[in-house]
Amino acid sequence: MIQSLNRLKETPSQTAGPYVHIGCVPNFSGIAGVYPEDLGGAMVNDKTRGERITVRGKVIDGSGTPLRDALLEIWQADADGLYNSPSEMRGTADPNFTGWGRSPTDMQTGEYVFRTIKPGKVPFRDGRPMAPHITFWIVARGINIGLQTRMYFGDEAEANEADPILSRIEHRVRVPTLIAPREGDTYTFDIHLQGDRETIFFDI
Amino acid sequence: MISNRKPETGSFFQRDRLWHPPAYAPGYKTTVLRSPKYAYLSLDNTISEITGPVFGHSVLGELDNDLIHNFAKPGESAIGERIIVHGRVLDERGIGVGGALLEFWQANAGGRYRHQKELYMAPLDPNFGGCGRTITDENGYYTFRTVRPGAYPWPNGPNDWRPAHIHFSVFGHGFAQRLITQMYFEGDPMIPHCPIVRTINDQKAIEMLVAALDMSATIPMDARAYKFDIVLRGRRSTMFENRKEGN
Numbered sequence: 154m155i156q157s158l159n160r161l162k163e164t165p166s167q168t169a170g171p172y173v174h175i176g177c178v179p180n181f182s183g184i185a186g187v188y189p190e191d192l193g194g195a196m197v198n199d200k201t202r203g204e205r206i207t208v209r210g211k212v213i214d215g216s217g218t219p220l221r222d223a224l225l226e227i228w229q230a231d232a233d234g235l236y237n238s239p240s241e242m243r244g245t246a247d248p249n250f251t252g253w254g255r256s257p258t259d260m261q262t263g264e265y266v267f268r269t270i271k272p273g274k275v276p277f278r279d280g281r282p283m284a285p286h287i288t289f290w291i292v293a294r295g296i297n298i299g300l301q302t303r304m305y306f307g308d309e310a311e312a313n314e315a316d317p318i319l320s321r322i323e324h325r326v327r328v329p330t331l332i333a334p335r336e337g338d339t340y341t342f343d344i345h346l347q348g349d350r351e352t353i354f355f356d357i
Numbered sequence: 358m359i360s361n362r363k364p365e366t367g368s369f370f371q372r373d374r375l376w377h378p379p380a381y382a383p384g385y386k387t388t389v390l391r392s393p394k395y396a397y398l399s400l401d402n403t404i405s406e407i408t409g410p411v412f413g414h415s416v417l418g419e420l421d422n423d424l425i426h427n428f429a430k431p432g433e434s435a436i437g438e439r440i441i442v443h444g445r446v447l448d449e450r451g452i453g454v455g456g457a458l459l460e461f462w463q464a465n466a467g468g469r470y471r472h473q474k475e476l477y478m479a480p481l482d483p484n485f486g487g488c489g490r491t492i493t494d495e496n497g498y499y500t501f502r503t504v505r506p507g508a509y510p511w512p513n514g515p516n517d518w519r520p521a522h523i524h525f526s527v528f529g530h531g532f533a534q535r536l537i538t539q540m541y542f543e544g545d546p547m548i549p550h551c552p553i554v555r556t557i558n559d560q561k562a563i564e565m566l567v568a569a570l571d572m573s574a575t576i577p578m579d580a581r582a583y584k585f586d587i588v589l590r591g592r593r594s595t596m597f598e599n600r601k602e603g604n
Contacts, residue, residue, distance in 0.1 A: 159451075160370075160449045160450065160451075160591065161447060161448075161449045161450075161451055161588045161591075162373070162376060162449070162561075162562065162565065162588060163372065163373065163376065163377075163449060163536075163588050163589065163590055164527075164536065164538055164565055164566070164587045164588045164589070165376060165377050165378065165538065165557050165562040165563075165565060165566065166377050166378060166536060166537060166538055167378070167524075167537065167538045167539040167553060167554075167556075167557075167566070168385070168537075168539075168553060168556075169524065169526075169537045170524060170539075171472075171474060172462065172470045172472045172474075172475065172524075173462070173524070173526075173537075174472065175462040175470060175471060175472055175486075175487050175488050176460045176461055176462025176487075176488050176489075176490075176524055176526055177460055177462075177526055179486070179488045182471075182472055182473070183471075183472075183473055184428070184471055184486045184487070184488060186428070187418075187420075187421075187427050187428055187486050187488055188418065188421070188488075188490075189418070192412075192416065214390040214391050215389075215390035215391070215392075215394075216390050218390075220391070222474070226535070228405070228408075228409060228410065228532040229405075230405075236404065236405075236408040237410070238364075238408035238409055238410065238411065238530075238531075239364035239411055239530065240364045240365060240366050240407055240408045240409075240530060240531065241404075241408055242364075242366055251410065252410065253409075253410035260473075260474070275403070275404050275405060276404065277403055278401065278403060283403065283405070286405070288405050288406065288532055290532065290535050292537050293391065294387050294391075295385070295386075295387030295388045295389075295390070295391035295392075296380070296388075296391050296392075297377070297378035297379065297380060297382060297385070297388060297392075297556050298377050298378060298380070299535060299536070299537060300380075300393070301533075303405075318400060318403075321398075321400075322398065327395075346390070346391050346392070346393060347390060347391070347392060347393055347394055348394070351393055351394060351395050352393075353395070353398055354393050354395075354397045354398070355397055355398050355399075355400060356371070356372065356374065356397040356398070356399045356400075357399070357400045357401075357402060357403075357406050357533060
């Protein structure tokens with residue numbers, strides 16, 4: 154016999170269901186007066202440093218239909234590449250930038266929207282810079298465990314080329330599923346859950 | 358953060374994807390078109406995953422963890438079986454996760470959700486909204502008060518009913534710990550019938566989602582209690598970090 158490792162098991166995930174809005178964005182769902190505002194709706198204020206951008210898109214199922222009941226969260230560094238987190242040891246992030254945002258998809262159009270700033274570069278584990286990116290987490294009815302992916306920026310071709318994670322992707326034809334094209338100050342990042350254009354999801 | 362424990366910067370233990378439900382679980386019909394078909398890309402955490410938002414108590418209102426009263430008119434309260442739900446948020450090492458934001462949502466005592474897309478004929482309770490939130494103390498403890506939700510029919514199979522359940526959204530300290538799950542109630546005969554419960558293949562994993570009746574925390578003549586502990590991913594130490602890949 155040997156000693157037990159004695160680890161607990163992680164609580165298993167379950168779907169967020171169609172009424173995730175009640176708990177996570179109650180004001181959006183029409184439940185007024187419980188919370189003053191929905192968390193994650195305002196990532197920036199007037200003093201936030203960095204270039205203001207909009208990130209928008211749809212989450213699309215295997216039939217091509219946009220999900221109108223999904224909830225997305227993003228997590229990103231500030232303009233200098235620092236995270237607003239106690240585990241950030243490299244410096245102090247911009248106090249006027251939360252780094253975290255939450256958006257439901259519109260109940261009619263299926264579109265999500267984040268008003269944020271373009272993040273700076275952060276280092277990979279070996280110190281090489283990663284290209285600017287935003288980490289996404291997607292939950293919805295029919296999604297049993299939150300899907301993790303990343304959005305990279307279409308106008309950062311050189312940095313994307315050198316990115317340690319993008320360059321590890323064997324099926325090069327799939328790399329563009331993580332890169333959002335820019336138009337004006339808006340990046341459009343559609344997430345395909347299934348099929349030929351399926352977005353790359355991470356087990357990370 | 359209320360803990361003075363030093364923030365941790367190690368990678369999270371990898372997820373056991375055979376323990377969690379798979380993306381494709383056709384007994385739960387909506388998963389059929391919403392499940393990726395390609396394999397996920399596996400990577401060790403980077404700083405983008407080991408960091409995450411942490412919320413201060415300043416976001417909380419006084420009644421945020423009291424669903425019996427947080428939507429009710431003054432002097433009134435929600436109808437239903439009054440219960441307390443409490444427990445700890447731990448990580449896989451058994452360490453309490455302090456400062457963790459928990460959000461919960463549920464149907465009312467009749468199984469009716471307050472949501473515009475909900476068409477179930479059971480009536481709304483004018484004094485029940487169905488949302489609440491709290492932040493764990495430095496040892497990972499949380500508690501809230503609510504009414505026990507009713508079972509609820511849904512258009513999956515021709516006669517499928519959800520067991521009584523409360524949805525939980527949990528933040529740890531890193532974005533890779535982010536978790537949404539559902540809590541069920543000890544002794545509910547609907548649990549083994551539910552296609553969403555049955556997306557989980559391991560019976561022991563299902564048992565982790567079933568809260569125990571906790572008579573020791575029950576308040577006599579007031580509210581019964583259920584205990585529900587939540588386990589998030591643990592972390593490695595950082596002592597061998599920052600080596601070049603392949604070393």
